[in-house]
Amino acid sequence: MLEGIEGVSSFANEIDNTFIIVTVITLLLFVVTIGSMLYFVYKYSSSKVKKEDAQNIKHYTPIEIAWTVIPTILMMIVFYFGLESLRVQRTMPSDDMAQVVKVTGQRWFWTFEYENGKKTNELTVPKDTAIKLVMTAPEEDVLHSFFVPAFRIKEDVLPGTTTYLWFNAEKMGRYDIQCAEYCGTRHSYMRSFVNVVSKEDYKNFLFPKKEEPKKTAIDLFNDYGCVGCHSLEDMVLVGPSFKDIYNKEVSITSKGVKKVIKRDENYLRNSILNPQDDVVEGYVPHLMPSFKNVINEEELNTIIKYFKGEKEEVKKEKTIDGLSLIQNNGCIGCHSLDGSKIVGPTFKDIYNRKVVVTKGDEKIELTSNEEYLKNSILDPKVEVVENYPNIMPSFKGLLKDEEVDAIIEYLKTIK
Ligand code: HEC
Ligand code: HEC
Ligand SMILES: [Cu+2]
Known part of the structure; x- marks a missing residue:
């Protein structure tokens, strides 16, 4: 179905029914009044009725009552719904219920x-939960209107005033939000989306799990107690x-046979997984425990890399990203x-360009x-x-x- 036509909030049905009832009643009134008018225009047209037969009806109580009472009842039905x-x-809903x-x-x-202070440009909400929107606009802004057709909700958003809306979305999905109050040049772009997700996804959205930083070889040596012996x-x-x-x-004893081998990758791996196979000369055999099924492949690779002397890529700390800042x-x-040119000057080549600005009453040229x-x-x-x-x-x-x-750093790069 076309998005927005199907109602997905808990009260969408009620609102749709109201619209249907109002439409049916008005259609009925339209057909009865316009229909009877057309019928009488035809029946009593001047070609069919002689002038002298025309009568002026002064009063007819039953019809007066009928056309007062019936529309009143119909209008009361419209009013009720x-x-x-x-x-x-x-x-x-009260704040603790929503x-x-x-x-x-x-x-x-x-x-x-x-509620936890997280900010986004698209609304994400859990399914089957009452959501209360507390809405406002900055003091020096203009009127807007928050409209989600699929939820059948719409309310003005006003500078310096708080307005409210609530809904309970019953179906997961992505639904349009559109500003419904003409608010200037880019009004038609003042749109966004509501993402209705499961309660679990909502939790992950609010409190994203931090990825555990990858363990280094040194961490592993400590965790597995290698440093106690090595x-x-x-x-x-x-x-x-x-x-x-x-x-x-290194000289080793391998299955009772003494030999000198090179400590290559395979040897090192096997020394960790099956230390009983090759015992280094001069050391107590069967002292080192086997780490088979203890250390996983990834950890083993990390350790081997350490032995090889390969530098581990240290994950760079996430820097603040200028592009997402200007988007968000x-x-x-x-x-x-x-x-x-949209509303303001373009960001392209903005850094170090000449710009004329009005400062107070003066016009001055500056370098950005x-x-x-x-x-x-x-x-x-x-x-x-x-x-x-x-x-x-x-x-x-x-x-x-x-x-x-971070924004300025990013602006410098837009060429
Ligand atoms: C209880 C003490 C002990 C612990 C714990 C231990 N090792 Fe050992 N390891 C030894 C001994 C003793 C040897 C030498 C005898 C042999 O080869 O079995 C050895 C040998 C090795 C060798 C071969 C060294 C060479 O010179 O050829 C490697 C590689 C090694 N261990 C890695 C590890 C790693 C990695 C860990 C931790 C995951 C670890 N060991 C934990 C006692 C230990
Ligand atoms: C409502 C529209 C609007 C928004 C939102 C907006 N700006 Fe502007 N911006 C303008 C207009 C209009 C101008 C030019 C008039 C002026 O200097 O105030 C401007 C000027 C600027 C200038 C100076 C441009 C130049 O050519 O010298 C910079 C830099 C700037 N904005 C950065 C930003 C950044 C960064 C953001 C977001 C954090 C932002 N703007 C959000 C409308 C906007
Ligand atoms: Cu708007």
Whole structure:
């Protein structure tokens, strides 16, 4: 079915039924009034009735009563269903009965903030759960309207005022959100999605599991107690030192036979998995426990790499990504990356370009260096680029210092 036509919230059916009832009743009234009119126009047309036969009926009580009482009843039916469906829609669940999500509508993007402080640009909600939306717009913004056709909900989002909506989505899926109040140039782009997911997925969404960092060889040596018997330095403990052993020769006793072999990868693997096979000369046999079925293949590889002296790739700490910041903060609703003019100047080649700004009453030419870019993001009202409207919201307090820096670093790269 076309998305949005099928209702997926708990009260969608009730609202759909109300629409059907209203439509049927109005159709009925339309057919009866227009139908009888057409019939009488035909029946009493001037060609069929002589003038002198025409009579002026003054009063006819039964018909007066009928056309007062019947429409009144029909209208009361419409009123009843209208009121009932409005009531379910507008009776908000209490905060402890519902998941509360804060919604901010602003030119021209939506921001959703969940109970744990997480923020997104698409709304994600669990299935079969009452969701209460607490909605507002920043003081200096304009009117918007939050509309999810599939849930049959719509409500204005106003600067400086809080409005509410609630719903309980009964089917998983991805549904349109559209601003339904004309709010300027990019109004039609002020759209997003509601993702209805299972309760479990919602939990993972709110509290993503951190990937455990991969263990290094040293971690493994500690975890498996190897360091109790092997030193990593040039020292003999209970077993031989691990220092520089790869590809070096060693005398061993292999199944009762003494020989000198090279410590290649296979030998090292086998020494860990089946230490009883080859015993290094001068050491107590059968002391080292077997790590077969204890150490997995991946860990074994890590250890072998260590012996080989290969550097382990140390995972870089996740840096803040400028591109996702400008996507998630609505910058690209007003600034293009490809040189086209949307609402604000394009980000293409923005770094170190000459720009004319109005500062107070003066017009000055500047170079867009880091400081200028930073001020443009945090105090956009101070220097306004010539020929552009002074509507960029300030991101002071919304972006952390390091986030602003990451954005600027990213802006520098857009060529
Ligand atoms: C209880 C003490 C003990 C523990 C624990 C132990 N080893 Fe050993 N290991 C030895 C001894 C003793 C030898 C020498 C005798 C032999 O070859 O069995 C040895 C030999 C080795 C050798 C061959 C060394 C060479 O010079 O050729 C390797 C490789 C090795 N161990 C790796 C490990 C790793 C990896 C671990 C931890 C997962 C570990 N061992 C845990 C006692 C231990
Ligand atoms: C509502 C639309 C809008 C949003 C959202 C917006 N801006 Fe702007 N921005 C503008 C407009 C319009 C201008 C030009 C007028 C001015 O300087 O204030 C501008 C100017 C700028 C400038 C100076 C541009 C130049 O050519 O010198 C920078 C840098 C900037 N914005 C960065 C950002 C960043 C980063 C974000 C997101 C964190 C953002 N903007 C979000 C509308 C917006
Ligand atoms: Cu809008």
